[in-house]
Structures are given as C-alpha cells and as structure tokens.
Amino acid sequence: MLRLLLLEDEEPALDQLRRFALHYAPTATIVSECQQVSEAADFLRQYPAPDLILSDIELLDGNVFQLFGQVAVSSPVIFVTAYDSFLVQAFEQNGIAYVLKPVQYTQFAAAMHKFERLRQSFQGAALQQLAATLGSAPGPAYKQRLVSKSRQGLYLLEVPDLAYFQLRHGVTHAVDGQGRAFVLNETLSQLEAQLDPTRFFRLNRTEMVQLSAIERLEPYFNDTLVVHLKGQAVSLTASTHRTPELRRWLGIK
Numbered sequence: 001m002l003r004l005l006l007l008e009d010e011e012p013a014l015d016q017l018r019r020f021a022l023h024y025a026p027t028a029t030i031v032s033e034c035q036q037v038s039e040a041a042d043f044l045r046q047y048p049a050p051d052l053i054l055s056d057i058e059l060l061d062g063n064v065f066q067l068f069g070q071v072a073v074s075s076p077v078i079f080v081t082a083y084d085s086f087l088v089q090a091f092e093q094n095g096i097a098y099v100l101k102p103v104q105y106t107q108f109a110a111a112m113h114k115f116e117r118l119r120q121s122f123q124g125a126a127l128q129q130l131a132a133t134l135g136s137a138p139g140p141a142y143k144q145r146l147v148s149k150s151r152q153g154l155y156l157l158e159v160p161d162l163a164y165f166q167l168r169h170g171v172t173h174a175v176d177g178q179g180r181a182f183v184l185n186e187t188l189s190q191l192e193a194q195l196d197p198t199r200f201f202r203l204n205r206t207e208m209v210q211l212s213a214i215e216r217l218e219p220y221f222n223d224t225l226v227v228h229l230k231g232q233a234v235s236l237t238a239s240t241h242r243t244p245e246l247r248r249w250l251g252i253k
Contacts (some may be wrong), residue, residue: 005043007055007064007073009035013101017054020108033220036061041070049074052115053094057081057114058148060191068093069142069193078111085185088156092145141186142196146174148182155182163213163229164236165191167206177213180238201249203227204239217250 002025008014012034021028031050035041037059044067053075055064065086067073071182077094079086082101090098096118097111146162148155155232161176167188186194192202202208218226218235224243227236238246 002052003048003050005031005040005050005053006029006030006033007035007053007059007067008033008080009056009060013080016103020103020105021054021112023105024109024112035059037064037070040064040067043072044073052078052118055079055081055126057083057086057090058084063186064090065093065143065192066193067205074175076115078115080108083185085147085154088145088147088154089143092143120218132175143194146184146186148174148184150183159195160210163210163232165208166236175232177231179234201246203236203242203246207236209236211250217252219242 006014006017006021008017014035014122015087018030018033021030031047032039032043034043038061040059053073055077057064057079058081073094075094076096078089078097078099078232079095080099080101080103081089081157082168084100087098097114099107099111144159146157146159148157151164152163157176157179162174163177164175165174165184165188166181171187172184172188172191175181184191188202188206188208191206192200195208197210200208201211211230211231213229215230216228218228220237222240224240225238227238229235
C-alpha cells in the first residue's frame with residue numbers, strides 16, 4: 001500500500017492534490033496533510049517515513065526547503081508548485097519530479113508514473129539501501145548552491161563564491177566577491193537556516209556575511225564592529241546585540 005504525505009497550505013490546492021493522488025492510486029493511504037513546515041517536521045520525527053511526499057514550496061510558516069535542514073528526509077518528493085525558480089533546489093533535495101501549477105491531471109499522473117518506475121527499480125534491499133542513502137546524513141545538509149531568477153533567466157550561485165546577503169527594500173540580495181548582486185526568493189532567516197553556521201554569520205536584521213569574505217574588523221560606536229570585506233567598496237556593521245556573538249564566533253576578545 002502506498003503511503004503519502006501531503007504538504008500544501010492552500011485548501012483548494014490541497015483538495016485537488018488529494019483527489020489526484022487517490023484517483024491515480026485508489027488504495028493509497030494519506031498518512032498526514034500538513035500546511036506548515038513545523039507540522040511536517042514533527043510528523044517526520046514521530047512516525048515512519050512515507051513512501052512519497054507531495055509538496056508545495058511555500059507553506060504557511062516558511063519555505064519547504066527549511067524542512068530538509070531540520071530533519072533527515074528519506075522519502076522521494078514530487079514538488080507541486082506555482083514557482084519555477086526552485087527547480088535546481090528541488091532536485092538537490094530528494095526531488096524526483098517538478099509539476100507547475102495550475103496542475104493538469106495528465107502532468108500529475110506522469111510524475112506519479114515516474115515514481116512508480118523508480119520504485120520498481122529499487123525493490124527489496126535495493127529500496128532500503130536507497131532510503132538509507134537519502135536519510136543517512138549525520139546532520140543538516142547545508143546548501144551549496146542558490147538560484148536567482150531574473151529577466152535573463154536563472155543564475156546558479158555557488159555558495160562559496162558569495163560574500164554577503166543583504167535585505168534591500170524588503171528584497172533579499174546575494175552579493176558575490178566581485179560585488180555583483182542577485183535577487184533571491186529566500187528571506188534572510190531562511191538562508192540562515194539553510195547555510196552552514198560555521199561559515200555564515202547574521203550581523204543584524206538586514207545583513208549576513210561569509211567568514212571567508214571578511215578582510216578586517218574595525219571598532220565602532222557603542223562597542224559595535226564594522227566589517228570590511230575583501231575587494232568590496234561597501235562595509236557592514238554588526239548590531240550591538242550581535243557584536244558579542246560575532247566576537248565569540250571569530251574567537252576574539
């Protein structure tokens with residue numbers, strides 16, 4: 001029997017996903033329906049992994065990719081979403097198919113058929129080995145690549161090449177070592193959860209810096225620190241609240 005987990009925050013879309021799933025696989029069991037990342041994380045911690053996850057990208061409390069940083073997900077995922085800018089991330093995170101809304105049943109069925117083909121190819125011990133491989137990471141798998149969407153197309157940004165992230169007029173920008181800025185869909189809080197905390201530090205509400213991009217620190221007003229970056233004309237400032245933690249993070253007094 002096929003066990004399904006549905007992740008969708010909009011009731012009409014959830015209803016359609018449920019109807020499509022049970023039409024394709026009438027004997028399937030929907031083990032849970034979650035509208036929030038936190039709900040899905042709690043379910044996956046407490047219960048056996050489902051055979052397949054059907055998931056939107058944006059849920060009520062954040063981006064579904066946060067889930068992969070919180071728990072080890074061993075199930076394959078079919079992403080069903082209105083966003084076309086997360087394609088690369090989806091296939092980095094257990095994705096086997098990517099269906100764009102508005103969803104036609106033929107598209108959904110094709111994705112399910114792909115899952116069935118893959119499932120048949122990994123029967124018995126081979127399927128168990130696949131699940132073990134997907135879920136064997138000892139800790140969160142931090143992102144190594146981000147995607148920026150623009151009129152020119154999709155830019156694939158290698159995380160080690162980025163110097164800092166900055167919120168500008170409510171929009172998150174990633175800035176590389178050459179000073180080029182790229183718009184991101186993720187919030188700074190989402191990036192903070194997705195990126196390696198030994199390499200990235202949140203300086204204040206609007207800025208986060210990569211350790212390797214820091215050239216020097218300069219004492220500033222009210223015991224804060226100005227962060228000067230390698231090859232950058234701009235400088236960043238750690239807030240009063242974050243400066244003590246920045247000192248500890250860098251191992252300085």
